[in-house]
Amino acid sequence: MQRSLGSTGIMVNPIGLGGMPMSIVGRPDATQSHGVIHAAIDGGMDFIDTADVYCMNHEDIGHNERLIAEALTQHPRGGEVVVATKGGLERPNGQWTRNGHPDHLTSACEASLKALRTDCITLYQLHAPDPEVPFAESMGALQRLQEAGKIAHVGLSNVSVEQIQEAQSLVEVVSVQNRCNIIDRSAFSDGVVAYCEAQQIAFLPYCPVGGRGQKEALGSHPLLTEIASRFDVSPQQVALAWLLKQSPVMIPIPGASKVTNAISSAQAQNLALGLGALMELNQAFPTELSDTGR
Numbered sequence: 001m002q003r004s005l006g007s008t009g010i011m012v013n014p015i016g017l018g019g020m021p022m023s024i025v026g027r028p029d030a031t032q033s034h035g036v037i038h039a040a041i042d043g044g045m046d047f048i049d050t051a052d053v054y055c056m057n058h059e060d061i062g063h064n065e066r067l068i069a070e071a072l073t074q075h076p077r078g079g080e081v082v083v084a085t086k087g088g089l090e091r092p093n094g095q096w097t098r099n100g101h102p103d104h105l106t107s108a109c110e111a112s113l114k115a116l117r118t119d120c121i122t123l124y125q126l127h128a129p130d131p132e133v134p135f136a137e138s139m140g141a142l143q144r145l146q147e148a149g150k151i152a153h154v155g156l157s158n159v160s161v162e163q164i165q166e167a168q169s170l171v172e173v174v175s176v177q178n179r180c181n182i183i184d185r186s187a188f189s190d191g192v193v194a195y196c197e198a199q200q201i202a203f204l205p206y207c208p209v210g211g212r213g214q215k216e217a218l219g220s221h222p223l224l225t226e227i228a229s230r231f232d233v234s235p236q237q238v239a240l241a242w243l244l245k246q247s248p249v250m251i252p253i254p255g256a257s258k259v260t261n262a263i264s265s266a267q268a269q270n271l272a273l274g275l276g277a278l279m280e281l282n283q284a285f286p287t288e289l290s291d292t293g294r
């Protein structure tokens with residue numbers, strides 16, 4: 001069943017596609033990436049997460065956005081796909097740095113509009129707060145972009161509950177994207193998932209199958225592997241199905257650079273784990289709020 005993208009009224013498939021692995025180090029060629037995006041759409045996905053900085057370095061800014069825009073024009077249902085992008089980071093010499101200055105956000109958004117071949121971005125997310133720039137100034141830039149009709153909805157990423165609340169005093173926040181998976185459950189313990197659920201803000205867990213740093217640990221976890229074999233699925237599909245059960249506002253965005261992984265992630269929404277398996281997982285991977293998250 002589809003899920004609501006926060007208060008936007010837009011309904012999307014419960015699992016979206018993360019675009020990052022198709023544009024950073026180790027990326028495949030464009031033909032393979034187009035195949036990944038088309039396989040995701042054929043598998044029912046209709047939401048893609050990207051960012052201007054999903055690229056190799058400063059000269060390559062917008063690589064992932066251009067790739068997605070091109071792939072969507074080649075698919076008969078490409079026009080129905082919701083694309084969410086982000087601004088607020090930079091890639092000097094391939095490093096990842098923050099830049100939340102209003103001028104940067106404004107010009108980054110203009111570049112994303114071009115790269116995505118659109119005159120209004122459905123969901124524009126602040127990639128991360130910049131400690132060098134007052135948060136309200138960064139949010140003010142997004143507010144003005146929204147008023148100018150360049151972006152329809154505003155989202156946040158890499159934020160705390162306090163930062164979400166500060167942003168909400170300036171704009172309507174429809175989504176929050178923080179790192180979250182069955183192994184890294186800090187978004188539960190710090191209260192962000194619970195806050196998003198209470199506010200009907202979509203929570204987009206990134207690295208939902210472990211990301212580069214934890215994908216091996218997740219894919220070979222004994223309990224996930226055992227439950228996966230019971231249901232004749234993969235540990236990654238178990239991890240995605242578990243995430244979906246944690247909150248109705250949860251919309252995981254697993255990344256893929258291989259067609260098989262995009263298909264597998266798209267199919268995870270159909271996995272009904274059943275009460276027994278869910279109880280086993282919840283016991284092994286508790287999601288309580290920590291004292292600091294209350």
Ligand SMILES: NC(=O)c1ccc[n+]([C@@H]2O[C@H](COP(=O)([O-])OP(=O)(O)OC[C@H]3O[C@@H](n4cnc5c(N)ncnc54)[C@H](OP(=O)(O)O)[C@@H]3O)[C@@H](O)[C@H]2O)c1
Binds near residue numbers: 019049177234256258
């Ligand atoms: N806001 C932020 O700061 C931030 C940070 C990181 C990521 N993100 C976003 O979140 C998305 C997801 O994060 P991520 O791509 O870093 O990590 P991820 O979703 O955990 O995926 C990591 C890798 O796991 C593999 N994989 C994915 N689905 C699989 C499946 N069903 N079965 C087996 N293997 C599977 C893919 O490998 P292959 O590449 O080999 O197919 C993928 O590259 C990104 O693409 C990006 O859009 C946002």
